[in-house]
Amino acid sequence: MHSTRKSAELERVLLIRAYIGNESEETESTREMVALIASAGGIVIAQESQKRKAPDSRLFIGKGKADQLREIARRENINTIVFDHNLSSGQVSRLEEVTNCKIIDRTELILAIFAEQARTMEAKLQIELAQLRYALPRLSGMWHHFSRLGAGIGTRGPGETQLEIDRRRARSRISLLEKKIEEVESRWQIVSAGRKGMFNITIVGYTNAGKSTLLNTLCKTWLYTADKPFATLDTTSRRMMLPDNSEVLLSDTVGFIERLPETLVASFHTTLDVARKADLLLVAVDRSSPTRGIQIDVVRNTLRRIGVDKSVPRLTVWTKCDAVDDFRYPRTGVAISALSGFGLDNLMNRIMGFRDKSLDWFEIELKYHDSAVLHWLYSNCIVRDVIYNEDDSSRVFAGALRGYDSIEGKMKETDMVKSFVRLAEPPKTEFTGQSDRKCTTTTI
Numbered sequence: 001m002h003s004t005r006k007s008a009e010l011e012r013v014l015l016i017r018a019y020i021g022n023e024s025e026e027t028e029s030t031r032e033m034v035a036l037i038a039s040a041g042g043i044v045i046a047q048e049s050q051k052r053k054a055p056d057s058r059l060f061i062g063k064g065k066a067d068q069l070r071e072i073a074r075r076e077n078i079n080t081i082v083f084d085h086n087l088s089s090g091q092v093s094r095l096e097e098v099t100n101c102k103i104i105d106r107t108e109l110i111l112a113i114f115a116e117q118a119r120t121m122e123a124k125l126q127i128e129l130a131q132l133r134y135a136l137p138r139l140s141g142m143w144h145h146f147s148r149l150g151a152g153i154g155t156r157g158p159g160e161t162q163l164e165i166d167r168r169r170a171r172s173r174i175s176l177l178e179k180k181i182e183e184v185e186s187r188w189q190i191v192s193a194g195r196k197g198m199f200n201i202t203i204v205g206y207t208n209a210g211k212s213t214l215l216n217t218l219c220k221t222w223l224y225t226a227d228k229p230f231a232t233l234d235t236t237s238r239r240m241m242l243p244d245n246s247e248v249l250l251s252d253t254v255g256f257i258e259r260l261p262e263t264l265v266a267s268f269h270t271t272l273d274v275a276r277k278a279d280l281l282l283v284a285v286d287r288s289s290p291t292r293g294i295q296i297d298v299v300r301n302t303l304r305r306i307g308v309d310k311s312v313p314r315l316t317v318w319t320k321c322d323a324v325d326d327f328r329y330p331r332t333g334v335a336i337s338a339l340s341g342f343g344l345d346n347l348m349n350r351i352m353g354f355r356d357k358s359l360d361w362f363e364i365e366l367k368y369h370d371s372a373v374l375h376w377l378y379s380n381c382i383v384r385d386v387i388y389n390e391d392d393s394s395r396v397f398a399g400a401l402r403g404y405d406s407i408e409g410k411m412k413e414t415d416m417v418k419s420f421v422r423l424a425e426p427p428k429t430e431f432t433g434q435s436d437r438k439c440t441t442t443t444i
Contacts, residue, residue, distance in 0.1 A: 010042055010043040012042070012077060012078045012079065013044050013080050013082050014044075014045065014048065014073055014080070015030070015034065015044045018050045018085060019049065019050070020054060021053060029084070029258075035228065035229055036109055036229055037109065039228045040109055042080065045078055046076055046078065048065070048072065058094055060085065070099040070100060073100070078101065080102045082106075083105045084106055086105050087105040110261055111127065114127045114230060114264065119234065120233075122181075126181065126267045126270075129177040130261070130263040130266070130267035131263075133263045136170050181267075181270060184270060185269075198247065199249065199358060201248055201249065201278060202252075202253060203215060203281075203282045204253065204256070204283055204303065205255060205284030205286075205299055208227065208230075210320055210338060212231065212252050213339070214252075214338045216338070217344065218240055218344070219238040219239075219250060229255070229257065232252060232255070233254050234271065235253045236252050236253075237251040238251075243348055244382070248355060251274045254272070256299050258298045260305075276306065276307055280312070280351065280355070281308070282317050284317050285299075285318055286320050287318040287320055287321050287327075288320045296316075315354065317336060318334065319337070321343065322339055334350055356426035357426070359426065360399065360407075361399045361400075362397075363395060363423060364396045364417060365394070365417070365419040366396070366417060366418060367393055367416050367418045368391075368393055370414070373416055374386070380400070382399040384398060384426070384427045385427060397423075
């Protein structure tokens with residue numbers, strides 16, 4: 001999970017974690033931070049921790065521990081110290097004075113990773129906005145030591161003057177970025193309007209849970225994937241054929257993480273919108289991860305933070321089952337391996353079941369075969385079966401993509417309808433074998 005750059009080019013980092021109150025020392029949390037630092041282009045040379053009843057208001061950690069960090073950094077030729085916590089601007093300034101090192105907190109680290117991984121214009125706009133929103137309230141700490149020069153009652157120091165200039169520039173840039181992102185959102189709304197009537201599925205989950213790999217496998221695409229946090233920042237949507245040859249829309253979006261910075265949640269509003277508007281959420285969970293229980297809680301809490309309605313159906317997809325030695329079938333959800341193909345047929349049938357439940361199903365009998373009416377039904381419904389009778393009449397079993405009203409309204413325009421019956425549930429159909437599954441890779 002380390003960066004592909006050579007070790008000599010990686011930034012040497014000292015990682016520090018404070019355990020406050022009754023917090024337990026979690027090994028997996030430390031491993032995750034090491035992976036995050038690697039994604040940002042660093043390598044952890046040394047690690048330190050400290051147990052405290054409460055954070056120190058000046059340094060977050062104790063003065064003695066801060067002095068110890070300075071000595072370790074000097075000895076190991078380290079110039080960057082990363083905290084697995086969010087620090088105030090004052091704490092950052094004082095820690096840098098004590099340690100003679102650059103201090104990075106958890107939010108700044110995650111923002112740096114997003115900036116490194118941003119590929120599209122939309123992602124770059126969103127991450128710059130998040131960085132500026134995070135930096136704006138911290139500018140006063142950066143210029144605090146200048147404000148003392150010549151400052152007094154009725155005067156303003158040169159640092160304060162520069163602070164106001166920087167604040168004004170930052171606010172101006174934030175306003176410009178918000179307008180540009182609004183333009184992107186407007187384009188997304190136009191694209192979404194063109195998808196009206198399609199069943200929308202969004203893959204959500206903890207970062208590095210295999211979401212993009214799952215989309216690649218189901219839709220036969222070759223999107224970028226990597227075994228590291230936040231390899232994918234953009235929403236990617238593809239049309240996917242279900243086993244009955246009907247189409248749905250499958251989307252992959254940015255992964256979640258514990259303590260996801262609020263500035264990112266706000267700035268990536270458009271990107272996360274696909275989760276809010278989904279008809280079905282596939283919650284990808286890495287079955288091989290020892291902290292999968294914690295990750296499930298993080299995903300659930302994050303979905304609540306970004307405003308995803310609890311009524312949206314959710315299906316847990318246990319990924320990377322090929323990497324589990326003592327694999328056992330889970331009591332809920334679907335177990336799969338996107339690499340080996342294990343469980344994918346079951347997943348596709350479950351998806352189709354959710355889609356079918358969202359439709360208004362009906363049986364319509366036509367007086368005689370009418371290709372124009374049948375073409376309309378195939379274009380606007382999920383046609384499950386057509387039965388041709390000896391008297392040239394036909395019975396069609398289908399599900400309306402836009403509700404019963406759209407069907408009844410259309411049928412009133414023709415005199416071919418002999419009977420129209422609403423069905424309480426969809427016709428039961430089971431598809432087996434991966435040969436039944438076809439996918440298209442149309443970018444929309």
